[in-house]
Amino acid sequence: MVRDYDEAIRFYVEGLGFTLVEDLPQGDKRWVVVSPGEGTSLLLAQADTGQQQARVGDQTGGRVGFFLNTDDFDRDHARMVEYGVHFRETPRDEVYGRVAVFEDLYGNRWDLLQPARA
Known part of the structure; x- marks a missing residue:
C-alpha cells in the first residue's frame, strides 16, 4: 500500500x-x-x-519482506544511493550472495540481493 x-x-x-x-x-x-x-x-x-x-510503511511488521535481485549489485546500489534510497546497513557478503537492507519511501524493508554464483 x-x-x-x-x-x-x-x-x-x-x-x-x-x-x-x-x-x-x-x-x-x-x-x-x-x-x-x-x-x-x-x-x-x-x-x-x-x-x-x-x-x-509497516506492512511486514518491521521485517524484511521484499527481495530485489540484481545481476550487478554495485551498479544498482550506487544508482539507488545517488537517488537517495535509505540503506540501513553497508553491503555485506553472505554465503547466499551480496546483500544490503534498504527502505522504500514509506519505510518497508527490502533486501537488495545479488545471489552467489553457483
Missing part, C-alpha cells in the same frame, strides 16, 4: 529502476503496476481507510 500513486511511481521507477507496466483509472482509484523485470510485478494500491493508512 502507498500513500500517493505518483510519489510511489516516481520512487519505484526512478529510484529502484522498475518499469511502469500499467497506470489505468479505475473509478476513483488507479490500477498501477510496476515491475523490476523477469515476470515479477508489484501492484501499488493507495491506502484509503484509516486501517490501511496505518499499515503503510
Whole structure:
C-alpha cells in the first residue's frame, strides 16, 4: 500500500529502476503496476481507510519482506544511493550472495540481493 500513486511511481521507477507496466483509472482509484523485470510485478494500491493508512510503511511488521535481485549489485546500489534510497546497513557478503537492507519511501524493508554464483 502507498500513500500517493505518483510519489510511489516516481520512487519505484526512478529510484529502484522498475518499469511502469500499467497506470489505468479505475473509478476513483488507479490500477498501477510496476515491475523490476523477469515476470515479477508489484501492484501499488493507495491506502484509503484509516486501517490501511496505518499499515503503510509497516506492512511486514518491521521485517524484511521484499527481495530485489540484481545481476550487478554495485551498479544498482550506487544508482539507488545517488537517488537517495535509505540503506540501513553497508553491503555485506553472505554465503547466499551480496546483500544490503534498504527502505522504500514509506519505510518497508527490502533486501537488495545479488545471489552467489553457483
